[in-house]
Amino acid sequence: MEVGPGHFLLAKLDDVARWAQSSSVWPLTMGLACCAIEMMTVTAPEYDIARLGSEVFRSSPRQADLMIVSGRVAQKMAPVVKRLHDQMADPKWVISMGACASSGGVFDNYAVVQGVDTIVPVDVYVPGCPPTPDGLLYAVNLIQQQIREGGRGGVLARG
Amino acid sequence: MSTTERPTTPPEPMTPEIVSREGNSMVLSMGPQHPSTHGVLQIMLEIEGETVVKAEPEIGYLHTGIEKSAENLFWTQAQTVIERMDYLAPESNALCYALATERLLGIEGKIPERAQTIRVLFSELTRMASHCVWLGTHGIDIGAITVFFYCFDLRENLLDLQEAAGGARMHPNYMRIGGVNGDLPQGFLDRFDALLEKFPGRMRDLRGLLQANPIFQDRTIDVGTLTPEEAVRWNVTGPALRASGIAYDVRRAFPYCGFETYEFDVPTRTEGDAYARFLVRLDEMEESYKILKQVRKRLDTPGAVMIDDPKIAAPPKETIALSMEALIHHFKIVSEGFRVPPGDAYASVESPRGELGYYIVSDGGNRPYRIRTRPPSLYNLQVLKHIAPGNLIADLVVMIGSLDPVFGEVDR
Numbered sequence: 002m003e004v005g006p007g008h009f010l011l012a013k014l015d016d017v018a019r020w021a022q023s024s025s026v027w028p029l030t031m032g033l034a035c036c037a038i039e040m041m042t043v044t045a046p047e048y049d050i051a052r053l054g055s056e057v058f059r060s061s062p063r064q065a066d067l068m069i070v071s072g073r074v075a076q077k078m079a080p081v082v083k084r085l086h087d088q089m090a091d092p093k094w095v096i097s098m099g100a101c102a103s104s105g106g107v108f109d110n111y112a113v114v115q116g117v118d119t120i121v122p123v124d125v126y127v128p129g130c131p132p133t134p135d136g137l138l139y140a141v142n143l144i145q146q147q148i149r150e151g152g153r154g155g156v157l158a159r160g
Numbered sequence: 161m162s163t164t165e166r167p168t169t170p171p172e173p174m175t176p177e178i179v180s181r182e183g184n185s186m187v188l189s190m191g192p193q194h195p196s197t198h199g200v201l202q203i204m205l206e207i208e209g210e211t212v213v214k215a216e217p218e219i220g221y222l223h224t225g226i227e228k229s230a231e232n233l234f235w236t237q238a239q240t241v242i243e244r245m246d247y248l249a250p251e252s253n254a255l256c257y258a259l260a261t262e263r264l265l266g267i268e269g270k271i272p273e274r275a276q277t278i279r280v281l282f283s284e285l286t287r288m289a290s291h292c293v294w295l296g297t298h299g300i301d302i303g304a305i306t307v308f309f310y311c312f313d314l315r316e317n318l319l320d321l322q323e324a325a326g327g328a329r330m331h332p333n334y335m336r337i338g339g340v341n342g343d344l345p346q347g348f349l350d351r352f353d354a355l356l357e358k359f360p361g362r363m364r365d366l367r368g369l370l371q372a373n374p375i376f377q378d379r380t381i382d383v384g385t386l387t388p389e390e391a392v393r394w395n396v397t398g399p400a401l402r403a404s405g406i407a408y409d410v411r412r413a414f415p416y417c418g419f420e421t422y423e424f425d426v427p428t429r430t431e432g433d434a435y436a437r438f439l440v441r442l443d444e445m446e447e448s449y450k451i452l453k454q455v456r457k458r459l460d461t462p463g464a465v466m467i468d469d470p471k472i473a474a475p476p477k478e479t480i481a482l483s484m485e486a487l488i489h490h491f492k493i494v495s496e497g498f499r500v501p502p503g504d505a506y507a508s509v510e511s512p513r514g515e516l517g518y519y520i521v522s523d524g525g526n527r528p529y530r531i532r533t534r535p536p537s538l539y540n541l542q543v544l545k546h547i548a549p550g551n552l553i554a555d556l557v558v559m560i561g562s563l564d565p566v567f568g569e570v571d572r
């Protein structure tokens with residue numbers, strides 16, 4: 002973007018769209034386990050995700066751009082997570098928050114899906130059990146960066 | 161446990177056929193992804209217009225197999241996964257499990273005084289933190305969003321203390337079998353004092369925002385009323401039981417960690433509705449504050465924080481570099497754990513949600529043979545089925561909020 006003589010602005014439409022898109026990444030209200038509490042904490046005063054334009058947690062997947070998988074995904078919950086991801090409109094991004102969502106974490110057993118990337122494509126992984134709210138904020142930053150660079154989301158998947 | 165099998169295609173979504181549909185009614189599935197079910201609860205509702213005719217909670221969306229996982233870990237390691245059950249009050253879980261194991265080991269009376277005090281300190285801090293989350297989310301459900309910010313601000317201070325002592329904000333694994341993991345760090349007491357100073361003002365703010373608020377009262381008074389008989393019949397414990405007029409508190413009835421030596425009241429109400437539960441929880445936070453002030457006085461006396469029993473406690477880190485025996489001893493405890501005599505034991509504590517109990521069985525090995533939890537949320541949640549019919553859907557949201565279930569604990 003550049004400012005021309007007189008008061009007008011030159012930019013590519015693409016860049017403007019990406020700039021707007023990256024500053025209003027709306028997450029889906031989907032709390033799964035302990036990590037969900039830290040996900041709520043980022044909206045609270047100390048961390049204030051509103052600074053990134055992502056404080057608008059949407060309850061309907063149709064209105065959300067970002068799925069934060071906040072916690073362990075039980076086998077029973079897996080189809081629901083998949084369905085919610087399917088219902089989100091493109092382009093969409095996924096953050097896998099915490100050890101459990103990324104790899105099963107401490108629960109290496111029959112009940113927990115060993116990594117949510119086995120069912121939905123993940124863009125950013127946040128380590129920690131639970132990750133600190135700063136960690137999640139950084140992940141949202143990375144998502145914004147991906148958007149500005151023209152990413153379409155859904156790049157990392159494990160079969 | 162097989163870890164190689166990874167499901168590539170998820171199984172078909174389940175649609176529980178548990179609600180029969182008759183006449184003019186409609187079946188509505190509320191959850192498992194719903195902003196006000198406080199996690200992953202699904203309720204199959206049969207509704208007529210806005211009125212609930214039948215409500216069938218469907219749980220298990222967060223089943224993690226924690227009890228099973230714990231069987232494969234050493235006695236001390238099991239605490240790691242156990243803390244992740246009731247994630248709003250990890251310290252209560254860990255404490256309860258430690259108490260049960262100590263009972264089985266026969267070292268109940270030998271826990272140092274200071275360790276007991278620190279345990280009380282953290283079980284009350286965790287209660288306050290848990291009630292903060294409850295109040296914040298309950299407020300959001302009802303449309304009072306401001307209270308959320310106040311609550312989480314206060315919670316931040318509580319978590320800071322936990323982080324200072326245990327090293328992590330939420331799951332510090334600080335309570336250990338035989339005591340606590342290391343003494344309080346330098347500067348902890350100053351921060352603790354600062355919190356004690358801030359707390360009454362914050363409490364006034366919280367009360368000021370909601371207690372006399374006519375909209376909040378309209379939404380909660382006479383909603384989800386539980387009579388004392390029903391509450392007892394459904395095995396409800398904790399604030400929900402006390403709001404129905406029964407003063408049962410594990411800290412009083414079966415004291416642990418020296419709770420009998422602290423002065424505090426057990427707040428009760430008689431109305432049994434959502435508003436009464438709200439008041440009881442707020443009062444409880446103030447009682448916790450009273451306990452914390454007494455704890456503060458006792459913390460000035462230094463002392464050991466871990467039991468002096470080489471069979472259970474590892475030697476202090478400092479000695480490892482100096483003594484070969486200490487090194488070997490440390491290695492043994494870390495790599496092999498300790499053995500617990502065969503038998504079974506039950507211990508319970510008052511968690512923020514009610515009576516939390518652990519029943520553990522040992523076969524004499526270094527891992528638990530079986531761990532069974534008595535999760536208060538599960539028992540509290542089951543009354544929902546009973547109190548929901550005849551109310552509006554909007555009231556159902558208030559009821560869920562006022563029962564304060566935590567699904568990590570319900571589904572385990």
Ligand code: SF4
Nearest residue numbers: 035072099100101130
């Ligand atoms: S990563 Fe840790 S905090 Fe997050 S859901 Fe798993 S156990 Fe809970």
